[in-house]
Amino acid sequence: MSIEESLRRWAEFHSSREVNVLIGDISKEDIDLFFGPLYEFDEFNEVSSETTMPSLLKKFGFFKSNGQARKAGWGEDIPVGWSSFTIGKLKRQLHIFKI
Numbered sequence: 159m160s161i162e163e164s165l166r167r168w169a170e171f172h173s174s175r176e177v178n179v180l181i182g183d184i185s186k187e188d189i190d191l192f193f194g195p196l197y198e199f200d201e202f203n204e205v206s207s208e209t210t211m212p213s214l215l216k217k218f219g220f221f222k223s224n225g226q227a228r229k230a231g232w233g234e235d236i237p238v239g240w241s242s243f244t245i246g247k248l249k250r251q252l253h254i255f256k257i
Contacts, residue, residue, distance in 0.1 A: 177218045180204045182257030192255050211236050220245050
């Protein structure tokens with residue numbers, strides 16, 4: 159297996175387990191500071207500042223519905239600043255930067 163193939167497989171596994179979310183007007187320097195070091199396969203999802211935590215978790219497949227997320231204790235607003243959570247049996251990572 160080539161190095162490129164190994165990196166591609168690692169990137170697929172990595173991206174299926176981690177979700178990076180940006181909320182607000184965030185500079186490239188801040189992205190590099192909080193999410194760095196950055197790789198070419200890193201993906202960043204931008205959502206509106208009105209998005210709630212249950213709807214965010216539903217959107218990215220952590221829960222099947224907003225109600226299910228609220229019942230699991232995720233019913234609050236998304237906090238301002240840097241947040242990182244490990245969610246579910248599969249221990250998926252959710253990283254949020256909100257300004």
